[in-house]
Amino acid sequence: MGVSNVLTLWKDFVKGLWKENPVFVMLLGMCPTLAVTNTATNGLAMGLATSFVLLGSGIVNSLVKKLIPDEVRIPSFIVIIATFVTIVDYSAKAYVPAIAESLKLFIPLIVVNCLILGRSESFASKQPVHRTIADALGMGIGFTWALTFLGIIREVIGFGTVFRGTSLAIQVMGDWFQPWLIMVLPAGAFLTLGTVLGVINYFKSRAVGVKVELQDSTGDSCHSI
């Protein structure tokens, strides 16, 4: 494999972490982002589960892309993703019940996650398998850290803790702190995400000084802000 190939793979991987971060830049997968980031643990679990499905369904969709006519691409992808998620669900329940138990609330949310369909549609359907894997890993990690980050903010303000309910649990705020219940409720998700996006965009626009046109790696414009 030549140097340029490695560089391409590296770029495919890295762009998901920040430049084209699925949550903070592309605003994909908003339902799980808003729904389950009320604690750091939930954000992390959702991120990892999504990454796994993103990788699996990306590989399958990249492999079968030539067999599927354009007109039925989206229904085909949805069926493939749903099948993959169901297989993961049953296998986890049968072979790793402890993990399945902690993930079962997230599984229904993964099926309808538009991040997975979005990456299948805009990347896996046009690129070879090895680039799809790099893209899925990058996007998965980008999604996971973003969700965990939102989860930490909401949990610290909403409960005064980080990673509560696990062995990593840390009490961040002292006894004087009155937890803000709203941060754990759905409204807190909008407040947190909106504030974080606002801060990110403020610094971005200051750095660039012009309107930012977002493009995905294939050159198609996703949308602009």
Next chain:
Amino acid sequence: MGKEKIDIKLIVVLTLIMIISALVLSFVYQATTPLIKEHAAQAKKEAILDVLPGAVKYEKLEKGGLELYQGLDKSGSPVGVAFQHEGNGFQGTIILMIGMDIENQKLLKVKILDQLDTPGLGARMAEQEFKGQFQGKSFSDNFVAKEDVDAIAGATISSQAVSDILKDAIATVEQAYSGGE
């Protein structure tokens, strides 16, 4: 009408994908179901002993058409009765394993076997902070969230759902006991 003709290839491809998907899923289902059932049975066994403090084994007990589990301690004397009961939660069915002390008319311990409520809100019913309050709770209590039951902040419906299931379970078991004599 020529323009409206649908490419036969589309139908074939989509149908094939559906058939393959259905085949793969039914295969996976068949392969995993026995294991999943086994795990569920195991979890139930553990839950029965868990909700009856002091119990080392249990035996099945039929009473008034109900399936109850009589817990026994080391010396073989009864320590309480476990009963599985379910009801509607905020999003899906909540299944509880409930340990009861029939003689003293109080709850021993409650364990959540299954629930699908929101992570971080209703799902917190499984935390000791919430379910622990039912330990030693009298049968004659009202089981009303925000009154005699401390509700989970932001999840009153889930909290009330658990309370309702408990209240209903108590009534069912008491009726079985009084009818059985």
